[in-house]
Amino acid sequence: xxxxxxxxxxxxxxxxxxxxxxxxxxxxxxxxxxxxxxxxxxxxxxxxxxxxxxxxxxxxxxxxxxxxxxxxxxxxxxxxxxxxxxxxxxxxxxxxxxxxxxxxxxxxxxxxxxxxxxxxxxxxxxxxxxxxxxxxxxxxxxxxxxxxxxxxxxxxxxxxxxxxxxxxxxxxxxxxxxxxxxxxxxxxxxxxxxxxxxxxxxxxxxxxxxxxxxxxxxxxxxxxxxxxxxxxxxxxxxxxxxxxxxxxxxxxxxxxxxxxxxxxxxxxxxxxxxxxxxxxxxxxxxxxxxxxxxxxxxxxxxxxxxxxxxxxxxxxxxxxxxxxxxxxxxxxxxxxxxxxxxxxxxxxxxxxxxxxxxxxxxxxxxxxxxxxxxxxxxxxxxxxxxxxxxxxxxxxxxxxxxxxxxxxxxxxxxxxxxxxxxxxxxxxxxxxxxxxxxxxxxxxxxxxxxxxx
Amino acid sequence: xxxxxxxxxxxxxxxxxxxxxxxxxxxxxxxxxxxxxxxxxxxxxxxxxxxxxxxxxxxxxxxxxxxxxxxxxxxxxxxxxxxxxxxxxxxxxxxxxxxxxxxxxxxxxxxxxxxxxxxxxxxxxxxxxxxxxxxxxxxxxxxxxxxxxxxxxxxxxxxxxxxxxxxxxxxxxxxxxxxxxxxxxxxxxxxxxxxxxxxxxxxxxxxxxxxxxxxxxxxxxxxxxxxxxxxxxxxxxxxxxxxxxxxx
Numbered sequence: 001x002x003x004x005x006x007x008x009x010x011x012x013x014x015x016x017x018x019x020x021x022x023x024x025x026x027x028x029x030x031x032x033x034x035x036x037x038x039x040x041x042x043x044x045x046x047x048x049x050x051x052x053x054x055x056x057x058x059x060x061x062x063x064x065x066x067x068x069x070x071x072x073x074x075x076x077x078x079x080x081x082x083x084x085x086x087x088x089x090x091x092x093x094x095x096x097x098x099x100x101x102x103x104x105x106x107x108x109x110x111x112x113x114x115x116x117x118x119x120x121x122x123x124x125x126x127x128x129x130x131x132x133x134x135x136x137x138x139x140x141x142x143x144x145x146x147x148x149x150x151x152x153x154x155x156x157x158x159x160x161x162x163x164x165x166x167x168x169x170x171x172x173x174x175x176x177x178x179x180x181x182x183x184x185x186x187x188x189x190x191x192x193x194x195x196x197x198x199x200x201x202x203x204x205x206x207x208x209x210x211x212x213x214x215x216x217x218x219x220x221x222x223x224x225x226x227x228x229x230x231x232x233x234x235x236x237x238x239x240x241x242x243x244x245x246x247x248x249x250x251x252x253x254x255x256x257x258x259x260x261x262x263x264x265x266x267x268x269x270x271x272x273x274x275x276x277x278x279x280x281x282x283x284x285x286x287x288x289x290x291x292x293x294x295x296x297x298x299x300x301x302x303x304x305x306x307x308x309x310x311x312x313x314x315x316x317x318x319x320x321x322x323x324x325x326x327x328x329x330x331x332x333x334x335x336x337x338x339x340x341x342x343x344x345x346x347x348x349x350x351x352x353x354x355x356x357x358x359x360x361x362x363x364x365x366x367x368x369x370x371x372x373x374x375x376x377x378x379x380x381x382x383x384x385x386x387x388x389x390x391x392x393x394x395x396x397x398x399x400x401x402x403x404x405x406x407x408x409x410x411x412x413x414x415x416x417x418x419x420x421x422x423x424x425x426x427x428x429x430x431x432x433x434x435x436x437x438x439x440x441x442x443x444x445x446x447x448x449x450x451x452x453x
Numbered sequence: 454x455x456x457x458x459x460x461x462x463x464x465x466x467x468x469x470x471x472x473x474x475x476x477x478x479x480x481x482x483x484x485x486x487x488x489x490x491x492x493x494x495x496x497x498x499x500x501x502x503x504x505x506x507x508x509x510x511x512x513x514x515x516x517x518x519x520x521x522x523x524x525x526x527x528x529x530x531x532x533x534x535x536x537x538x539x540x541x542x543x544x545x546x547x548x549x550x551x552x553x554x555x556x557x558x559x560x561x562x563x564x565x566x567x568x569x570x571x572x573x574x575x576x577x578x579x580x581x582x583x584x585x586x587x588x589x590x591x592x593x594x595x596x597x598x599x600x601x602x603x604x605x606x607x608x609x610x611x612x613x614x615x616x617x618x619x620x621x622x623x624x625x626x627x628x629x630x631x632x633x634x635x636x637x638x639x640x641x642x643x644x645x646x647x648x649x650x651x652x653x654x655x656x657x658x659x660x661x662x663x664x665x666x667x668x669x670x671x672x673x674x675x676x677x678x679x680x681x682x683x684x685x686x687x688x689x690x691x692x693x694x695x696x697x698x699x700x701x
Binding site for chain 2: 005007012014015016017018019042054055059060061062321322324383384388389393412413414415445446448449
């Protein structure tokens with residue numbers, strides 16, 4: 001167990017605080033290491049790779065625990081894997097893909113840990129078909145506040161199970177996770193790309209066609225206004241089969257499951273905000289123009305699922321003040337609100353170079369899980385922008401008015417009232433937390449900010 | 454906890470009746486602000502309804518700058534009651550007379566403005582270190598950058614407070630606790646009521662704007678108005694005869 005006072009922030013590099021960062025292993029923790037951590041009244045939170053945008057994986061004045069990766073145990077017959085919570089999706093995919101398996105849900109980056117994926121109940125481009133990460137788990141092993149390690153399933157302890165999936169690490173430290181996998185024939189995806197001229201056309205195409213694809217996501221240009229408001233590039237696809245590769249005479253047929261994700265470049269530290277309005281406008285224009293009107297292609301897992309992973313430390317592009325990512329979901333019928341929010345963001349002039357629109361399917365059952373049926377929009381905003389707080393407060397109110405909510409893994413500026421209004425089962429979650437952690441051992445900056453503890 | 458754009462939730466103002474202290478609180482009143490605690494000499498004379506803080510709650514506690522032995526317990530008690538203190542503003546202070554004939558009153562002024570700033574500043578620093586986050590805002594003055602014959606006692610207390618604050622900021626580096634030292638010029642307020650205005654005079658609201666901007670960007674020193682930084686960069690080195698002439 002190694003510990004030192006460290007300044008920590010999320011991927012957005014905003015509101016850093018100082019905590020004792022403890023590097024340890026599941027074995028050390030379960031063999032009594034928790035006693036060491038409980039001596040600090042400010043509590044403990046687990047941290048993975050720090051890819052949540054705001055402050056959920058930091059704990060000012062307290063302890064922050066990072067678990068060593070741990071083993072990957074694949075049951076090839078059953079198609080399930082049991083994996084240490086500190087293992088990243090990157091490591092897991094490097095193990096699984098060559099063996100013909102894929103994770104059931106992949107978020108936009110491979111650089112999150114399994115523990116973080118459960119705690120945030122992450123979603124991917126297949127939510128409309130497959131649900132979120134928490135919908136594909138057989139078992140969780142957790143270290144609880146009383147110092148005991150317990151293996152639970154959805155049937156054995158439904159309260160703790162659904163309070164932990166999406167529970168932001170505030171019910172205990174997740175140490176091992178058993179995941180049901182998706183069989184694949186190749187490491188390529190067959191992807192249909194369409195350029196869509198405006199928001200109305202996009203919503204129509206997604207509504208009418210998403211069900212034909214396992215994966216679907218749209219990139220929206222949040223600089224374009226007027227008749228081009230919401231112009232976008234829609235990409236939808238599925239894992240490529242060997243037959244599809246053969247029909248194409250694809251060179252990947254020699255080794256269809258080869259997987260070697262590249263990192264093409266890394267952003268150096270200390271650069272000023274490179275994402276000025278003209279830069280984003282130019283980038284968005286290029287991105288839109290380079291997309292084909294309609295086109296089918298084979299893409300790598302990285303190219304399709306994790307394009308930003310090819311640029312190391314891309315969060316540095318926003319300069320020292322950092323950025324925040326705003327993600328909300330509104331019900332399908334709230335199209336007017338969605339359009340109004342897009343208009344507000346475009347009019348605000350806060351350039352967003354990564355706006356993503358996606359349709360969510362049914363909820364997983366996690367009491368604080370984010371996905372619920374509807375449209376989810378994700379956008380980046382530079383944290384230093386003047387007047388940003390007022391804009392976000394307005395957007396929060398618009399989202400809540402139609403029964404929407406905000407994603408805790410992205411949240412960095414909402415308030416206790418906004419979360420309470422968006423999560424009708426919050427009180428159930430608080431009651432379970434009180435039961436499993438009566439002394440409030442688990443704590444994070446986000447939990448303090450949002451009155452979750 | 455501050456959010457990602459450094460809007461605080463809980464603010465403690467030491468010297469809560471100060472015009473500048475209240476102006477700062479009013480400017481920090483975003484949807485994030487939940488609790489303001491005004492630490493004042495006479496709590497029963499504060500009308501909390503008159504304090505502009507949006508939807509946040511206002512509490513008042515007793516505070517005596519000269520009772521240096523009480524400061525540590527006071528701040529610890531406030532934190533126990535209201536949770537983490539995101540911003541602590543050191544807004545108390547007196548102008549005094551800078552009279553060549555009154556050593557006793559001058560020593561009292563030094564106790565309020567300097568000794569009180571040191572003890573409450575260290576008490577605040579202890580709490581912020583424990584929390585691992587938070588900013589102590591110290592209202593210094595350009596009067597301490599180069600002392601004038603007309604208010605040298607006040608100026609000397611501000612020089613001491615300023616040096617204490619900037620040094621404390623260095624001492625706290627790496628702990629998560631920060632210090633923002635604020636150097637306004639002449640501020641039109643209750644404290645300066647009746648005095649002749651100096652060049653570059655500002656209002657409490659201008660000071661508050663500068664403080665909020667400094668908190669947002671995580672600065673360690675702000676001057677109000679900003680150009681005083683350059684003006685005093687020169688004045689600091691002006692010949693004595695010139696400096697005295699300017700003090701007329």
